[in-house]
Amino acid sequence: MSKILAVHASPRGERSHSRRLAEVFLSALQARNPQWHLTRREVGRAFIPPVSEAFVAAAFYPEPEARPLSMQADLALSDELVGELLGHDVLVISTPMHNFSVPSGLKAWIDQIVRLGLTFNxxxxxxxxxxxxxxxxxxxxxxxxxxxxxxxxxxxLASMNHADTLLRTVLGFIGITDVTVVAAEGEESEARSFAVSAAEAEQRLLALVRSF
Structure with a gap:
């Protein structure tokens, strides 16, 4: 049985296009594989703390097995998020592009899961x-x-894309190199143009279900 981790990064709810497209994929994937287990991690509408000085001191403590209890507490959420990532086979990230990069909640999640000794050495x-x-x-x-x-x-405008390109870099750095990107473009253009792009994205996602 495969396990899917869906990380949702949009701060919007029902109006989020990335969330809606993710649900198209996840619903079709579960319909095809009802025995697969799905875990959702909310980072867009739930607070993920940014890295602090205490976090850095704890994460780079020279003897990890001997960390003081206070440092263990500083890393508790990070440990949970890393364990969640490592415990799943498929990672699905749904995110809008915000000012050419990813929303702050997703960046905070990245900083919590890129951990020395756990996801990289x-x-x-x-x-x-x-x-x-x-x-x-x-x-x-x-x-x-x-x-x-x-x-x-x-x-x-490819040179201005620091969103999914950032995610590819981070995932590759920790060892996830089998990465597919599906995008809907033109939300700020006229409605018909975006509708066409979103429909094309939906069809590509449905086609991908067979390969996951």
Missing amino acids: HSLDNGVAQYEPLVQGKKALIITSRGGFGFGPDGE
Whole structure:
């Protein structure tokens, strides 16, 4: 039985296009695989704390197995989020593009799950930092909505896309390299144009169900 972790990053509820598209995919996936287990993690409408000085001190404590209780408390949510990620086979992230990047809640989630000794390791080679990903055997789907057109690969605004490109970089850094991106573009354009883009995204998501 496969396990799916759905991370929802939009601060909007029913009006969120990324959430709606994610539900198209998740509903079809569960209909095809009713035995699969789905876990939802809300980061857009629930507070995920940003990294603090206490978090950094605890995360990089030289003897992790001997962390004081206060430091263990500082990492409690991070430990939960990392365990959640590691305990699932498929990661589905639904997010809008906010000002060319991801919403703050999703960035906070990223900072909580990129953890030394848990999702990546660090060593020195002749004084130069070397990084080793620790997450294996997982695949990810990023479902995103964008206000304008042309933010995809080879698009005229591709250089301004720091949203799903950031997610690809972070996921690859910890070891998740099998990543698919499905985007609906043009929410801020006329309604018909966005409706066409969203419909195309829906069809692509439904087609992807067979490969997950």
